[in-house]
Amino acid sequence: MLTWYQWLILGLVPPLILSLxxxxxxxxxxxxxxxxxxxxxVEDMHVNSIWQRLRNNLLLWLQLLVVLILMIACLRPGCTGEKLAGDRFIFLVDKSASMSATDTESGITRLEDAKNQIYTLIDRMKSSDAAMVISFSDTEGVDQSYTKNKAILKRKVKSIEATQQGSDINRALVAATGLANPGRTSDKLSNTDVQVADALAATMYIFSDGAIKDVSKYAPGELTAIYQPVGAVTPASNIGITTFSVNDQLDTGGSIEAFVRLQNSGFAPKTIEVSLYIGDQLTDADTVTVPGREIAEANMSLGANSRLADIGQSPPGGLSLKFDLTSVAAVLESAAPIRFKIDAPDDYLLDNEAYCVLNPSRLTNILVLTDYNPALKLASSTDRLKKIANVEFSERSFLKEKEYETNAALGVYDLIIFDQCAPETMPACNTVFLSSLPPGEDWKFTEELEITPIIYTNNSHPVMFDVQMQSVSILNGQVIEGPKGSTNLVESIAGPVIAIGPRSGFEDIVVGFPMILYEEDGETPYNTDWHKKPSFPFFMQNIIRTLGSGSRFNSLRANRPGNPVKIKPRYPYEEIDVKNPKGRQESLQQQPNKSFVYNQTEDTGIYSVSEKGSLEVDQLFAVNLLDRLESDIAVRDELKLGYESIKGNSTREPARRDFWTFLAFFALMALTLEWIIYNRRVFI
Amino acid sequence: MANAVPSKKNSQEEPLLSPALLAQLERMELVSRKIFRGRMKGERRSKRKGQSVEFADFRNYVAGDDLRFIDWNMYARLDKLFLKLFMEEEDLHFYTLIDVSPSMQFGSPTKFQYAKQLAGALGYIGLCRADRVKIEALDGSRNSNAPTLRGRSSLWQLVDHLERMESQSTVTMTEAVKAFCLRNTGKGILVLITDLMDKSGYEEALKYLVARDLDIYLIHVLSQEEIDPDINGDLKLVDCEDQDIAEVSVSQRLIDRYKQTLASFIEQARDFSSRRGIVYTMTSTERSVDRLVSRYLRQRGLVR
Structure with missing residues (x-):
């Protein structure tokens, strides 16, 4: 602002112009x-009169107008705006499913609200400022690298579309920090360490609702992160489906149940109607009350608006539901979609429906090549396994027959167990080798073993679930060395004795010891007491479930939107058609491992698979979001990035937004007009 | 303003009287609405009875009359002496007064040049009819060096006199006319060529002329920049004669107002002239001299 004497000088300007x-x-x-x-x-016109002289003198009025505008400009008119400090900005936009919620003040989606906020920020950028746009869901993309062109930035922001995917900010952060903190490189020739680029300080605006997995590793360096929460401050009541699955018959002893978990992100309990459809037919419906978010006692006295801090501490309320589908599944002839629906409109609609598929059972084809192995036979012929698998036993000599070669090459088998034998070429399926090695150089026996105790079992691997090997004794065996990427499942003192390794889409398990020794005199003594332990049937069951595609229900595979789905049709088709929930069809070619990979899973819903050109549906699969974080639409007021906790900037920092530049521009326009008129006086 | 300053050089390079104009003028004659007494025999009838062959009247003989004009036949019949009177053919005084104030130096061609051309053209008509032609500058001098010319052979003298004439006078029109009237007593036709831009007024000067009982023609010459000024901006207008200053901010309104003032000024002059038997003709320097003489002055009755 001007001081009094500056005002005085400025005030003298109009009289000065008049006197001039x-x-x-x-x-x-x-x-x-x-x-x-x-x-x-001139006398006639009375021009000599003072007021006559001033009358109609447009130039004078224009000059006085210019001075007036400049004086107003000196008053620094302005309004409350938002501060935009710095000269480089990164706009990180969350486009995950929860950003489709419409709990904003104006009723638009959170993503649209975030976009509007970014437009405002772009408008407030100085002409020398550069900005970058990165959008993320569970994948990330740099929509626009650093540019000073505001139009391009706005266009790129506008082109960001909401997805139905979860959110993972990790890789977006890597992209953002990478530019702010460029790495170092070593010049191989001179052996010196060179900074590849100068670190560029930048301000990163994260536009999100905070429904993001916490980030463990984050080194901001020159980057300043500002979190702009988008969405209603008061958590809206949203009932979402976070789990929907059909159980495995193996676990429940024959009954088929659909399991649903509902989540309420609001504080108040809510009563809703739910319905379950099989195909298009309503099968079951219920009215349930989902409890609200639990409030910590310390925060009980606070009003709803002040409960924001409580959100991080109190989990959303939840309710589990079960539907018995055994009778329905018994009469099922073909794959049927199951749809679970909440009949309650709320701010976030994407989680109000979940899908699942009940495929007609297909027995897993398993071939066991053994001359004599009663333990194996016993373990494979339990009632539970018979429901899911068709186990075929053959002599080892079957390896050399034409039928084996054809079936193995066509992928008729899902799993082949080689007992002390090995094929010349690996079949197109998963395999288990008992005391033999797959052909090739990948697998090796490194050391002979004699009566070794087992010291470690890798129970985290699905094949070894509930398999306790500590008490198992082994007489003779070999230490295995698997190919790259293989995992040791069981280890003795000398080294691994059971390992699993990948092979172009398939998996091979090699067991370093035989169950039964085939001696030259025809004797078949046991080499181990494993078959007497409960761990052996568990192991067999795990192998058949894991490697034999024994899962009966595709819903057990968690197909999330955006993730590729591996499709194994019932028959070895060369080409298949996949139709998405919106009806768009795509043809897929068979992969070398006899399966198909489908990538276009952006939409949630039921996808159908059929042979190319055929109308008959081979199988269905469901894609669901089912994300606890996304369904909890309460806006977090802070983000945890590494060790840093970034508070939400929900109350925006007020800052002046000056208009003097506009006034100066108007003054310039008035001056230009005056100049034009001066040069064309005749028109006055 | 460049276009407001007259180019003297260009205007003087043109011949004062072109051969084509001279040929046209030879067929013309100056007309006087009054019959005046001339000094010498001319080609027009005079009030004075003289010695021409055309009989006019008789009168009684008084002592001292020329005995040669007594009508002896009449004396034989009536026994009284009568004198025969004959019509006398006389010459005509033709005066041209040129305003030589500095304001005449404006326009393209300058008003002064235009005035000289016009004076030359009218003078030549007079010379061809053996009139007594005198072209004077209104410079207020007591002794005019203007020659009185007669006969077609005096054309070169007329042109020479005109070319030597300069516009530097600062005396008022009234004074200059007064000086002219004192010097010249002859009656006849008087053509006054002026722009009438005299701040002391032109009325007094015209009254002097009217009092001389001359046949007066007033040719009011204005330049184009006076009739339709092409100026703009904030200007300080300086009078070329008295250095008077008029400050104007030119606008369309002012220009319109100026034109109104000029029109009323012309109307005033015309009105003043016609009330006193003066024939008023306004012309612009853009109008050619031959056109002015052959059309406008013929209409006004100065020539035929």
């Missing part, structure tokens, strides 16, 4: 034959 007009200092002399007529004319 009276003095008429800038008149151009011109000789004329006689001023006789001119004087008479």
């Amino acid at each position: 007009y009276f003095l008429k200092l800038r008149r151009v002399p011109l000789e004329v034959p006689s001023t006789y007529l001119w004087t008479k004319t």
